[in-house]
Amino acid sequence: MTGVYGGAAVSGVGHTAGDLRLEDWRRLSPDQRDAVRALSIRKDQVDFAGTIDAAIAHCEADDGSAIVGVAILAGTAVVGFLLVKRGGSAPAWVPGDAAIATALRVGEEYQGRGIGTTTLVMLPSWVRSNWPDRKRLVLSVDESNRAAIRSYAKAGWIDQGRYPKGWFGWERRMMKPLK
Numbered sequence: 652m653t654g655v656y657g658g659a660a661v662s663g664v665g666h667t668a669g670d671l672r673l674e675d676w677r678r679l680s681p682d683q684r685d686a687v688r689a690l691s692i693r694k695d696q697v698d699f700a701g702t703i704d705a706a707i708a709h710c711e712a713d714d715g716s717a718i719v720g721v722a723i724l725a726g727t728a729v730v731g732f733l734l735v736k737r738g739g740s741a742p743a744w745v746p747g748d749a750a751i752a753t754a755l756r757v758g759e760e761y762q763g764r765g766i767g768t769t770t771l772v773m774l775p776s777w778v779r780s781n782w783p784d785r786k787r788l789v790l791s792v793d794e795s796n797r798a799a800i801r802s803y804a805k806a807g808w809i810d811q812g813r814y815p816k817g818w819f820g821w822e823r824r825m826m827k828p829l830k
């Protein structure tokens with residue numbers, strides 16, 4: 652599995668300015684893992700992304716064949732994290748040939764600087780390299796999460812429409828072809 656994928660330039664990341672790259676959780680150093688654990692988002696944003704502890708537990712429970720934790724690195728700083736899932740680990744609505752990006756978060760102090768958008772631009776290449784059997788990437792986002800929806804649309808993801816979310820509310824599903 653490719654360890655580091657990236658090279659996309661990120662502007663406005665202050666002292667961490669440099670290339671943005673994606674790194675498998677299992678290849679992170681102990682310090683980098685601690686930095687992932689320390690990633691903080693606003694309390695109301697945890698409703699959208701879940702807790703970082705839950706995300707780490709998910710990827711640690713798998714051997715990497717179905718769930719991979721992906722850290723977002725800018726220079727030497729860990730600025731975000733997400734999970735990529737496929738097969739039976741993905742929600743039932745995810746097409747059999749797809750992978751899903753989920754639990755994405757950018758640390759609060761790094762938000763609004765293009766990191767989320769750039770990550771969603773880079774992620775298809777990461778999946779093509781690591782899971783070449785996947786034909787598309789999908790995600791679902793709470794309909795009220797306007798910053799996330801705007802970010803994903805800017806990254807070129809295609810709106811697949813609005814779906815009921817559990818007992819109440821709506822989620823928007825988005826897709827990026829990989830072939």
Ligand SMILES: CC(C)(COP(=O)(O)OP(=O)(O)OC[C@H]1O[C@@H](n2cnc3c(N)ncnc32)[C@H](O)[C@@H]1OP(=O)(O)O)[C@@H](O)C(=O)NCCC(=O)NCCS
Nearest residue numbers: 696699700755756757762763764765766767768798799802
């Ligand atoms: C959603 C998220 C991943 C986007 O990443 P990001 O690096 O902050 O987003 P970007 O800088 O690429 O910008 C995306 C758009 O949202 C806006 N935005 C992002 N964060 C914002 C914030 N905290 N406040 C206001 N606007 C914000 C940006 O201005 C931009 O829109 P614009 O360029 O048209 O003005 C990030 O904000 C985040 O981690 N949020 C909390 C968890 C979450 O909602 N995860 C998504 C689960 S599906």
